[in-house]
Amino acid sequence: MVERAQRFINTTYADGATLGISKLEVNGKTGWPVMYALTRALQYEMGIDNLSNSFGPTTLSTLQTKYPKLDDSTVPSAIFCRILQSALYCKGYDGGEIDGIYNSRVKDAVAKLKADMGVDTVYAGSSLEPKVVKGLFNMDAYVTVNNGSDEIRSIQQWLNMRYINRKDFFIVPCDGHHSRDVAKSMLFAIQYELGMADGTANGVFGPGTQSGLKSHTVGVGATGTWPRLFTAAMILNKRNVPFGNFTAEVKTGVEDFQSFVKLPVTGFGDFQTWASLLVSYGDQSRKGTACDCVTMVTPPRAQALKDAGYKYVGRYLYNPSSTNLPEKQIQPLELETIKYYGLRCFPIYQTWSRSADYFKYSQGCIDATNAIEWAQIHGFKPGTIIYFAVDYDAMDGEVTNYILPHFKGIYRTVGENSSYGVGVYGPRNICQRVADAGYAAASFVSDMSSGFAGNLGYPLPTNWAFDQIATVKVGSGDGAIEIDNNIASGRDTGQGDFNAETPITSGLDTDLDQTKYRAEMLKDVQTYLTSIGVPETGGEGWTADGDWVTYGIVSTTEAFNLVVNADWLFTNLARTLKLRKALIQAPVLWELRKLNLLDALADEAVKNGLKDDSSTGWGQIFAWVTIEARNYCIQKGIINGVPLTSDDKRAVWNNLQEFEYNIPSAAYLTIYNAHQLGIARPSLTTSQADTQKLLARYNGTDGRAEQYGRELIGLYNVLENYNKLSRAQ
Structure with missing residues (x-):
């Protein structure tokens, strides 16, 4: 039926220019595009010249003047009726056959709509009054949705019922959720009960409203509208009290609320409590600490x-x-x-x-x-x-x-x-x-x-x-x-004493100046890799497991772009760990460039439960070695965390699929490798010899690892050259 409503708009106003909108997508889905179209159609049929998506003052006043009640005897045309029927369907009510007839099905739907809004006692019968029409032509719900609260819905219905005849009060949603419109409606309600006239009441927590509330403290035994408004405000602030009179149960809830927001705990609905319930800043004269x-x-x-x-x-x-x-x-x-x-x-x-x-x-x-x-x-x-x-x-x-x-x-x-x-x-x-x-x-x-x-x-x-x-x-x-x-609140008391020593900040890596150096850096990476037998695409070589493979799933340019696009993460790690960024970049870029079919097959075997581990992710790291590296860094206080066990292997392997976890793991592995090699932890001044040893150890301990280190130290130097240029700026 929503599709039928969309087709009705598209065919009735086929040229598009009539309503000033594009043709609606016929998808059967209600939403703002179709509600805007129906609003414009309604305005057009009432003779309004300047059409708008908004059901604003002009639309409402025109409706009030021409059609204070719309029913089977007053709907001016079949097209007008079809607009109303379409809106009912888009709102979730039975609009009949969208045939231009305000029949019994339409009447029943309108009666149900008004009952859901809470205005059926004010607007009795099956006619559509202007403010009801305004409420019909928006996306507000009048039944509880998305786990809404029935108690909040009853408050919303009560507000609609009590204040709908006031000039500036419009029907609020009855969906069981607090919202901007409901919050403003509460302020209008307060102002109306204070005796403010239409035009004076504006939904703003101004001096007049504040002054009036100071003489409307409520406490145990209070009955009538004021405790009803107060308990409504409590419930809308997620306080579990009954809606209605001010009972002992309400007093207990008030005391809890006052304690929570750090007001004097009086148990009364006094001005400061009213203020904290009605507006976010509460009583702005409160003295803070x-x-x-x-x-x-x-x-x-x-x-x-x-x-x-x-x-x-x-x-x-x-x-x-x-x-x-x-x-x-x-x-x-x-x-x-x-x-x-x-x-x-x-x-x-x-x-x-x-x-x-x-x-x-x-x-x-x-x-x-x-x-x-x-x-x-x-x-x-x-x-x-x-x-x-x-x-x-x-x-x-x-x-x-x-x-x-x-x-x-x-x-x-x-x-x-x-x-x-x-x-x-x-x-x-x-x-x-x-x-x-x-x-x-x-x-x-x-x-x-x-x-x-x-x-x-x-x-x-x-x-x-x-x-x-x-x-x-x-x-x-x-x-x-x-x-x-x-x-x-006392949850945080800040700091009253401060460390005197200054941490290391000079000489740390910075973000790569990509505007100045990215293109040159890529060219030098390509030149170097080509010089050692790694072309821009494709290639063959030995794996760490002794397999001769064809690699090149990722080209040099693609691998480079991935690494440079994640420059923020490499920089963060380098600055935090006080080491050179290129020491992490080089093996990650290399492993990306050397990805091959066997790597993909090994990953699939883990995913399918045929293997319990594989070297994986950007840095091609095993979960077991990641666990060892992270645990070492936790033990040494380099990073925080709970020590991992072999039971965590699959969870760690899954995490390694995310580059945000994989790249830090590569950095921690490098630190752990220094420990295994018996050399100093990598720093801002690690020598070329030790850097090459660390790069080699990333691949293992055999002869191929030594070759790996010889190849990667050249890549390291290319990357470090541009990192150094960026640091110097």
Whole structure:
């Protein structure tokens, strides 16, 4: 029937220009494209000149003027009726045969729709009133969907029933889920109950609303609309209380909520509790004990903060700009000042982080590596939680596709390569979803942005540490400083003491300057490999197992591109492990270039259970040796992790299929090989002789391994030449 509705639009408005849209895909799937088309068709049939996807004020007012009730006697035409029938089907209701007849099936569907909306007692019968039509022509659901709450649905229906006749109140979804529209409808409801007139009530938590709420404290025994609104707000914040009167059970729930958000525990629905339930920032006059700022905490400012009752100060580990907000990054001796005045600091890492395209797994790894380095430079001790910022209003789909992979990279990198913890800064939904994925121990919530979709309709995250609620100024004269006032939960108390020693940062590898060197680097790699008998494509040679094979599944250019495209990961590893990037790049590039049919067959044998292990992935590493290498590095405190056993072999082999796991394993194997050879751990100054020994050991211990080392030291030198040029810039 949805297909029929789509065909109806396509044939009735066949030229496309009439509605100003492209032809609909006839796929039987409801969605915004078909709802927009139906909206435009409705506008066209009512004589509106400027058609729009939006069912806005003009569409509604025209409908109210021309057709205050649509039924079998008032529908102006068969086409008009077919538009309504099509919308019913796209909404999941029986629209009859889409034949232009407002028959008994249509009437029953309309009655069911209004009952689902909760407005059947206000709009009795089977006619379509303008606000019902507006609710019909969108993607809101009026039945519980996606494990929605029946209790929340009953609140949504009650709001619709009670306030639908107010001018600026429109039907909200009845899907059992809190949302932006439901949050705004609650504010309208509060304002209506405070006596605000249509046109004055605006759904904004402004001074008039706040003033009115201060005289509407509710407590045990309260009945009527105000406790009903209060318990609704509690339920929408995922508090398990009954919807209705203020009972002893509600009081217990209020006390739990107040304790959770760090309000005075009174058991009453007082103004501060109302505020925390209705808007993300709550009562902005609350005095916080934490703050964050983009200016240096000097001795006079530290004293001013301390005098104002602040204990914890959030400061930024790094600022990529030397001109914009020049004091944003922690300044020299600043942490000594913070310590001297008895304050504590929690670190924040942010570079850009203000659009979806910034966030991805690789960028998370890069940010984590940089944050670890800067935290060590500033002297933050093990156990410090670093808050990584998401400073924009990411939609839920963007959280899934961009933010979570980003934090997966952060979590893996920080967890494996440091003793720091991971925190997340951002709107409520982002913080909770990152926490639920297991990627953050604590949340720093950007609740000042109350209009963010990620804050509206979402409760305070369960692991919140700092709640940012207002920008304020404290102090005067030299002590004046603008800060963001934060409520502290006590989950993170920052650091009050800092390491004095400075970690090694000079001479480390940097990202390859690909604009300047990529083409030259590829040419030199091709020239060198050709000189030792490895052409651009194809080739033959001995394997480590003594088999003569034809290789060349991957060309030299393809292998090179894979390695250079993953330059971020090689750089991260080199900087973290304090060794030369080319020492990891050379064997990985070589193994990619030498991939052959026997490698593929061996992998298939493992997948099919015929073998328990094979050399696999980019670096062609066995799971058993990966286990030994990782365990050695864990034992020596080089990386963090739980020691692996032979029972983990298949899981490790599976992980080796991901280059993000395979390449670090190649690096750890190189360190382990140094131990096996009895030579010094690879460093920034490892000699050519030892480098060749390490490259040879990557392939084993026999004569072929020695040849492997002789061949790879030349490739190493080509790669290192361009890494060195990039370091020098």
